[in-house]
Amino acid sequence: MLSHDQWIAFTILVLSVASLIIGNSVVLFANRVSRNQFIRSIFAFTFLFILSIFLWALSIQFFASSFFGQHKPIADVFLLVGASFTPFIFGFLILLPHVGYYLYALLRVWVTINLVLNVMSAYHFRLWQAVLVTLLGWLLLEFISSLSFLRLDDVKRWFLKITTGKGEYKDPDDLVFEYVKMQRKLAVEAAGATEEEGGHD
Amino acid sequence: MIDLAITTALAVAGLLAFLLILMALLSPLEALSWWAGWSGHAPNPAELSREALAEVESQQRNGRPQKKARYFLVYLTAIGGVSADEISYREQVFLEKLQEALPEATIISDVFPFSVTNNPLTGERLFGWLWRTIHERRKTITGGMLASFIFARNLFNVAVSADPRYGPINNSGVAREISKSLYRNHYPLEGGVPIVTMGWSGGGQIAVGVAPFLDLGMEAPVYVISIGGVLTDDPGIAFVKHLWHLQGHKDKFPMIGDILFPGRWSVARHSAWNKFKQAGKMTVIDPGPMIHTGKGDYFDPKTALSNGQPHVEKTVEIIAEAVRSIPSTPPSVDIEKPLAQYDKEQKPHPDIDI
Secondary structure, eight states, X not given: OOXXXXXXXXXXXXXXXXXXXXXXXXXXXXXXXXXXXXXXXXXXXXXXXXXXXXXXXXXXXXXXXXXXXXXXOHHHHHXXXXXXXXXXXXXXXXXXXXXXXXXXXXXXXXXXXXXXXXXXXXXXOOHHHHHHHHHHHHHHHHHHHHOGGGOHHHHHHHHXXXXXXXXXXXXXXXXXXXXXXXXXXXHHHHHHHHHHHHHHO | OHHHHHHHHHHHHHHHHHHHHHHHHHTTHHHHHHHHTTTSSOOOHHHHHHHHHHHHHHHHHHTOXXXXXXXXXXXXXXXXXXXXXXXXXXXXXXXXXXXXXXXXXXXXXXXXXXXXXXXXXTSSSTTHHHHHXXXXXXXXXXXXXHXXXXXXXXXXXXXXXXXXXXXXXXXXXXXXXHHHHHHHTTOOTTXXXXXXXXXXXXXXXXXXXXXXXXXXXXXXXXXXXXESOOOOOXXXXXXXXXXXXXXXXXXXXXXXXXXXXXXXXXXOTTSHHHHHHHTTOEEEEOOSSOBSSSTTBTTOSSOBOTTSOBHHHHHHHHHHHHHHTSOSSOOOOOOXXXXXXXXXXXXXXXXXXX
């Protein structure tokens, strides 16, 4: 079980991730979710993001133990990895037009540095060891998620479908251009109709 | 006493900063909630052609003679505007003189560039009452200070238009309103007639931002005239056939775009902006010692150049000459190339997935 302090750390992690998801919510608006779906999506994506942090913590624990013989309980590793993500508490500021984009890049750099430093201090690693363990953990996750036979995308879609009612989220630019092209197609058809009417007259 | 004054000043500054950040944070919501259908019906692609068709039919029924314009000019006001219907007297004079100089053109100015639904700030909106109050008191000293909030609100909207995440949604909405107005003014449904978007100050960015959506949505060649425009690195420029940028040598505001937008820096050689410039599609014109806004600006009918020509007439002369240089037969529309450049320039959307 988590201690009181660990619960506080976990709560901060949840709030930070939720703030990040809100900051990046343009995808939700672009995909025309309802207000209700919007709120459910924030929860669902927050859950998925925290799950990914947990998996990253697992892989860091695995590499730290395999390569350097250092073992720590998963709850501790998870919270130390999670603590690195606290700068995302400012994630809602990503909504700011123009600056938001650069702020997001800055927050990601901050989180990465945080993570390496936290791994260093928790495991008493040198810098290169912390970087190696963190990087390998990330690569392992990327590798696993690219294994198509695991059908993780399908699982994710299924999860989103049952939690938010929408399994597929398209790219906002594609949606806008599809809309404008459809608008044009209908205008061309309308132009044809007026020409035909003119012909009949 | 001094401590109290300092504390009060800091509190006021803090409150102002908080309000500005809040305004900036909320600024994309108008476009996003419109697109998502939260503020009414989600935009329907059939609506535009339906309205255009109804307009054509009503014109045919009434037997109103249709002016066959060679060009359609769309004027987009600056960030001080609250509504397309309430542009300044100087702008009105400018538009009248421009119409006299270009009788073969149809000029429209009824689109408020800082709203996706052409809804004036003083119109029906949540804080409409506040904007109306500020606008009414604009001429007083306190009202003048409060009017800064109008500038800030519209400036944030310019930033929304230029932001790769929000720009396509925002600009497609404004383009839709421009399209509606063009169809109301007899723009042919089959397209092809040149559209010139003309933006003053922040309106310059909107003029470029809407280009892809007018090009694709109306099959029209789009030209842009920027009057002291604060131009960003919007990849929509790839869709513009030619851009004329008027910048008086006393007007430093357009330099904001040079500094704040990396795609405009000369090191970004492959940006849409720099490729556009390299292709010779941009003409920068110095009309004289004009300032950005106020007495001595581009539309001032009272201030004259050293040769005695009023500023507004010089501006009209330059624009009329630029418009007349547009070929009547539009250049062939090759959509794929600018679309590819646009896609390349659009920064990937932050992924909220794992």
